[in-house]
Amino acid sequence: MKKVIIMEGNTETAQEIAVAVRLAGLEVAGVTNDGEEGLKMIESEKPDVAVIGLVLKGIDGFGVLERVHRENAAVKMIVTGGYSDDEIIEKVLASGAKYYLMKPIAAEVVAERVKEVAEGDKVSGAAKEKKNSITLDEKISNIFISIGIPPHIKGYGYLREGIKLAVERPGIINNVTKELYPQIAEKFNTTASKVERAIRHSIEVAWNRQRIEAINAVFGVRVYIGSDKPTNSEFIALVADKLILEGIANYR
Numbered sequence: 001m002k003k004v005i006i007m008e009g010n011t012e013t014a015q016e017i018a019v020a021v022r023l024a025g026l027e028v029a030g031v032t033n034d035g036e037e038g039l040k041m042i043e044s045e046k047p048d049v050a051v052i053g054l055v056l057k058g059i060d061g062f063g064v065l066e067r068v069h070r071e072n073a074a075v076k077m078i079v080t081g082g083y084s085d086d087e088i089i090e091k092v093l094a095s096g097a098k099y100y101l102m103k104p105i106a107a108e109v110v111a112e113r114v115k116e117v118a119e120g121d122k123v124s125g126a127a128k129e130k131k132n133s134i135t136l137d138e139k140i141s142n143i144f145i146s147i148g149i150p151p152h153i154k155g156y157g158y159l160r161e162g163i164k165l166a167v168e169r170p171g172i173i174n175n176v177t178k179e180l181y182p183q184i185a186e187k188f189n190t191t192a193s194k195v196e197r198a199i200r201h202s203i204e205v206a207w208n209r210q211r212i213e214a215i216n217a218v219f220g221v222r223v224y225i226g227s228d229k230p231t232n233s234e235f236i237a238l239v240a241d242k243l244i245l246e247g248i249a250n251y252r
Helices: 011-023 035-045 061-071 086-094 107-122 125-133 135-147 154-168 170-188 192-208 212-219 232-245
Strands: 003-007 027-032 049-053 076-081 097-102
Touching (some): 003 035, 035 049, 076 107, 097 107, 135 154, 135 232, 154 232, 170 192
Parallel strands (some): 049 076
């Protein structure tokens, strides 16, 4: 059985990932929130995969990455973090990580990536099918990274949920106020008006970063110029349409 070490600063998150990894049929050889302790676990357990959070006690995730890459190159690494900066992501991947998974991310998604990396070509057809089922969240996160919507703001989760709803049920975009916002609000235990404001703020943050070329590149056409920015419903519809055209709509 393939062995996994989990290093995650948040204890609750670490346990959720551990449970999901075990359910995926892998052995969890150690769980810690301390980078130094995690390195000792890797040295003694020789795991197949290490899940490394960038925020850790003692030695942080970047330090752990460098040490593992240098001293235990056979260990495959999957990194989780809340940073959306392109330079940081490039640094993580250059240090040997197989994946950088943007938080917030479901433990099941982490476990599936761990299984994929641990088993390589031996991943079963069923597992590959399941991989497709989680592509939508990752695809949306990648778009947000590209255009500069940071994951720490409240509207990030609301906007992602709105896009998922619009992909699954395109007609909902015609009833944003009475249907889309209330459904998002119910899931996050808030109000529709707060959802609307937070999503608008997320879009404003992206546009204020003046990454217009990146935004237009995402959509494949020159959609916006200068300070011109879309409404909430326009933005959600644009992203949803892009995903539907790419065939992501078939994945759940």
